[in-house]
Amino acid sequence: MKITNVASYALEQKLEKKDQFAFSQAWCDKRTVFICKIETDEGITGWGEAFGPSLIHKTIVDKFYRDYLIGKNPFDSQVIWETLHNKFRDNGQKGVTVQALSAVDIALWDIKGKAADVPVYQLMGGRFRDRLKAYATGMYRKYTPNEIEETAAEAASYVERGFRAVKVKTGFGFDYDYAVIKAVREAIGDDINMMIDANHGYNASTAIKIGRAVEKFDITWYEEPVPPEDLEGYKEVKASLNIPIAGGEAEFTRWGLNDFIRYRCADYVQADCTITGGLSEFMRVGLLCSIANIQCMPHIWGSSIALATGINAAFSVPDFPPGLEPADVYLEYDQTENIFREELASPKPIVKDGWLYPSEKPGLGIEVNEDLIKHYAVE
Ligand SMILES: [Mg+2]
Secondary structure (H helix, E strand, O other): EEEEEEEEEEEEEEOHHHHHEEEEOOOOEEEEEEEEEEEEEOOEEEEEEEEOHHHHHHHHHHHHHHHHOOOHHHHHHHHHHHHHHOOHHOOOOHHHHHHHHHHHHHHHHHHHHHOOOOOOHHOOOOOOOEEEEEEOOOOOEEEOOOOOHHHHHHHHHHHHOOOEEEEEEEOOOOHHHHHHHHHHHHHOOOOEEEEEEOOOOOOOHHHHHHHHHHHHEEEEEOHHHHHHHHOHHHHHHHHOOOOHHHHHHOHOOOOOOHHHHHHHOOOOOOOHHHOHHHHHHHHHHHHHHHOOOOEEEOOOOOOOHHHHHHHHHHHHOOOOOOOOOOOOOOEEEEOOOHHHHOOEEEOOOOEEEEEEEEEOOOOOOOOHHHHHHHHEOOO
16 A cells, blocks of 8 residues: 555634633634545555644645655554654654654554554554443633632533543642632533643642642642643652642653653643654553553544544553553543534544443544535645
8 A cells, every 4th residue: 555645724713702712821712633644555644643733734744744744554554653763763753744744644643544444442452341440621711800710510411411520720839720610510510520730830848839739639649730841840749649630731752751761750641642742652651650550531522523533532541550450541522612623524432421432443443524624725
């Protein structure tokens, strides 16, 4: 099998004021997605996605990766990964070039799965579990005067729809964080998992102060309390709190995550396939996690392609520690209004009573809607 064409698309949708939202680092006034389409001489097409600045990714794939890829066999995905990563090694080993490579790698796995007529998780070595505990990501800040009440009501609405876990955005200072965490816990009751995510909004001492104040609200994990570079800060926070710590979504490749994992900065390592280097690199990060006896769980953000990728990754990542009753592996399922997650590909994931079940369809398990791409593509 040979690659015959590589196309890439930067998609963009502006958001109306009422749909704009903030995490601790920025307000978002548009949705952007980068996707990569790889075609082969056997009529099999693969799709991949990268998180980040889509127009930069498009330049990297179109101008620097495409020519190399034409004529290659998708089953040489490891050779392709190392070659394309090495292309920019002298210019930096992290960042947008690795994100763009992630999209290429994911598309190659989609092709390999379709060619073998098996789901990607099967090709990655099989699935370790029958279901994933989906958690509703949402609870962002919005332009509304009643933020705390509305955020708590939003969390309760996910529970009403069957979710058994929710993730709340924090990182906005002690007063807001404490108030929103308290309000959400009261709204969802005691039986629902609640994660909090500061999106690296704090230094260690502030993260610890807030963490200690909210421990009583039974937090499943405290995500990205400090910036990704601050490994000593992570260790301080982890040692100081009775809340499990999660992080790793903003780190790249096995080399980038190696210190984060072996220095035990977190209890859950959240590598993101669309950032860290695709499914190939996610597997290697999972291997590093197994050496450290830490559970790897994919972070997921983006369109239905990123979601399908993360689902395959989450089914195939081993339990660490293994046992008769291994801990649940959680699946991030963003619930904010997003046309690219809802309509870019189908079918939707199989979710019942807050649990997500595997698809038996080959590759990533989705069909992409190319009309939607045409409509939202920007140059
Ligand atoms: Mg996060």
